[in-house]
Amino acid sequence: MKEWVTQLRRGLLEFCLLNLLRGGESYGYQIVQRLKTVEELAVSESTVYPILTRLREEGYLKVRIVPSPGGPPRRYFSLTRLGESYVREMNDYWDALTEAVGRTRLGLMESEVRQWR
């Protein structure tokens, strides 16, 4: 069970991160804090930052560097056009998947109910 949840979280984290950036650009710390509010994802820096780096390398995200007076510059992440279409596809697939999974679960439940009758 634990391994299954870990695997599921991994894929979902990227999905949630991209959806979070649909609302506008955000910097690393802000992204981590926002994702941390979703307790089920069990987000931490060591999972978010490597994903951000990879998504930027793959062209789904772009970075805007903004100087900060008291510390290192903030790196604002936002979706590229490729990223926008990628997250749209992901959302479409997610809708189809959850519906199909829901139907499957419902069908099984109905057959179980019939069996009991």
Added chain:
Amino acid sequence: MAVSAEVQAGIGRYLLEVSTYLGGRTPQERRELLADLEAHVHEALAARGREPMLSDLEAVLAEMDPPESYEGPQARLAEERVPVSDPRSKRGLAYWALGLFVGGIALFGILAVVSDGRDPGFTLAAVILLMVEAIAFVLGILSWKERPGKVAVLGVLALLIWIVANYFICRSIAESYKDEAKRSMEQFLNQAKTVPEPNPPANFPPSSETKPR
């Protein structure tokens, strides 16, 4: 929020320790990750709302993942995905494509100058140019995601269009010269027909009597 040298040194130590677990990543990935982490630590310190002390840094770092976690499953996942669609592996190919594109033109220019635009040197230069540019085009297509690859492909296409356009321009110029030459020849022949044959001189051919002795 400005941090003391002591706190900055503590952040540096943490980042250095994290960097020891980033061995499988490219230098750019390492730089970006460490920059994000450094900014994260600073933001977390600033969120505490006072000038950070060493104890604040310790508290912040205690809330964060330990350095060894950067070698964790998520990091491995990122590395596993690298060969599938890794643009880095195509970068070398893209530079080769661009190099061949530029090199091919340069080589053609040198050979054309050396041969003084005469065959067989010029034809050899043209054949080499076409072969090199074809290779550059293929490599450029294979590394299309990279900017040098794109430049190579578009450059080869532009060169090809330029060559074809020049061929047709030269051909039309040659055709017009040919027509003009034909017209001139016809005009000359017509004029030649209308000109009366000149009368031979009275003593032509010279008779034996008038032959000088």
